[in-house]
Structures are given as C-alpha cells and as structure tokens.
Amino acid sequence: MTKRAVLALADGTTFEGRAFGAVGETVGEVVFNTTMYGYQEVLTDPSYVGQIVTMSYPEIGNVGANPEDEEGSRVHAVGMVVRALSEQPSNWRAKESLDAYLKRNGVAGIEGIDTRRLVRHLRTHGAQMGVISSEGLSPLALVERARSARGMEGLDLATGVSTKEAYTFTQPSPDVFTGLGEVRVPAEPRFDVVAYDYGLKKSMLHFLVDVGCRVTVVPANTSAEEVLARKPNGVFLANGPGDPAAVKGADRTVAALLGKVPVFGICLGHQIMALALGGRTYKMKFGHRGGNQPVKDLTTGKVEITAQNHGFAVDDASLKGLAVVTHINLNDGTVEGLAVPDARAFSVQYHPEASPGPHDARYLFDRFAKLMAG
Ligand SMILES: NC(=O)CC[C@H](N)C(=O)O
Known part of the structure; x- marks a missing residue:
C-alpha cells in the first residue's frame, strides 16, 4: 500500500507524491543531482549528510542496490526525491530494491514528484531546507518546519562522520571496475600516504592504492605533528559534508603540513586547503552535483567532463598571490582546482574518483604519485 507523502520547501513550495523507503519525516537541505546512474554511490557518499537528494534523471531504482557500490558504510543522505521509482530491479549485481535498501537504512524517500519542476525551482531560487513527510501533517505545517530548520552554513558535519580510529x-579497486584492464596496480606499494577522513568515499582510497599507495586513514582532528611523525610520502585531504570554514581546526592543521609534505585535496579537502592558504570559501546558490560538469585544466588546455558534488566553493579573488588556479568550471567560471607548486600541493573541487561519473580526471591520482616520487 502506498502512502501519500509531501515535500515542503522553506520558501513555501510544496509537492505531493508517494512515500518510499522508511516511512516518517526527514529534514534536510534539498539539492539536485544530474547524474543518470549511480544513485547508490550518491546516497552513501558522506558528503550528502544533512541533504535530501533529488535525482533529475526520471527513472531511478532500475539496478536495485548491492553491497559493492557503497561509498560510505551506510546511506548518508537524509532523504531522496525521484520521479519514477523502479520496484523491479534488473541487474545481476542487485541484492535488493532501492525501496528495500532505503527502508533498511531508515531513510525516507518520496516518488511521483515532478522533478523537472523541482530542479528548475531550486536552480532559480537556490538550494534550501525542506521536509519530506508521510505523517499526515498539513503542507503548511511542514513548510514551517522547513523554515525553522538550520541551514548548511556554519555547520561542521565532517568531524561527526570522520573515522574515530x-x-x-x-x-585496489575491485575487479568489477578494473576488469577492462585499464588499471595496472603496482605489485608493491611505493608510497605511504596519510589520508584525512572528513567523510571520505571509499573509491578515493582504492584509486590511491591503484597508483601505489599504502594508505593510513586518520580522524579529521589528527594534529599535523602526529601525521608528520608517521613520515608519510604524501598527505591526502578527502571530501566531506558541511561548511568547509566550520571544520574545527582543519585549516590550521593543513597550514602546518603545507610545504613539509606533498598534499592532494579533493572537494572538502580542496576547500580546506584554500582556507589553510588564507583563501575564502562561500556558499553557492545551488551547487554542482552530477556527472556532466565541464572543467578546463588550465595547465594543459584540456577539457574534462567531471563528477561533482559540492554546495560551497573557493573564492577566486581570495587566492590572488597565494595559489595558482589550475582548473575552472566552464559552466560558471568557478574555481575547480588550485596548486601551490613550491609547496608540492594541489587540489580539485571535483571528483576524479567519479563513483558515479566519468573517469576523465583519473590522471590526477598519477599526478599525486609523480609529485611524491619527486
Ligand atoms: N563532496 C564534498 O566534499 C563536498 C564539500 C562541501 N561539503 C560542499 O558542499 O561544498
């Protein structure tokens, strides 16, 4: 039996649909992702903590869910919005339906929503807080609830999802992804890398191993001294949820590492590196989430199609004299990568590990390996 559900946005817009996944109520920032596949990687990416994800592609759930495609240890998004939910998964790797998967993870979804209208609305009016509920409250009461919910700015969510130990x-990457022979993993690791876990995606670790790293993952609040005492060949700064400027002490810690050891940052890691250099970050109107964002590598002139998931960005002007902008987004000109050659440090706002998305930017892991090889 399907139950009626409502999605209410803080600006007063409401949508009616049917509940799927866990029955109940959830509050989060309503964002949209334009990738056509990979919904399970999206849901389990810890960067989505506190967010309700709308998939813009209309048919979701077709390949069900399986244990290998999890990027984090559970579903981290707090809600999901889809147009048409497939109840009959058709894939040899599927272990359960998306509906069953969300139920088991205790996360609420809403289906039957005009996601085209919703996405256009968010694009025009900005990502905002919202509520999904199947508890029979009036849409007006839900709008009130969305309005009084705390937004993303100033929220340190990374410290909470980081590993404790x-x-x-x-x-290395599982065979299902490397079976085409495109990746040759060195027999012996060549580099010891310390990875700061701000809410990392598993694929990043696999890709580091694929280029010859032995990775030690450390909690977000690990001091620079502790990291340097491990004598790593390089430090990796992972992705993560929330406001980069709110991650406690991270900028000071990274500032103490820069220049002492090669550093590579992705997404939240990139933003924290910019803050460590003295730059600034800001909240974007609706962010970039999807697998089709064009980025230009200014060092080679090449354009790559990238996977992205971020709601904050680094302020270009704030980097003047502190770092070189190496990559820009061709849709809106925002900063997508930076480097500090003297410090042997670089970072990208987008996701070279894809998962889901195109693999155009995989070369960045090799770039990190080359930097460490000296
Ligand atoms: N994927 C990420 O690391 C996201 C970084 C940050 N939470 C943002 O939204 O911009």
Missing part, C-alpha cells in the same frame, strides 16, 4: 587501507 586510524586504520590502514591496502585494497
């Missing part, structure tokens, strides 16, 4: 990671 350090651990070592040595597994």
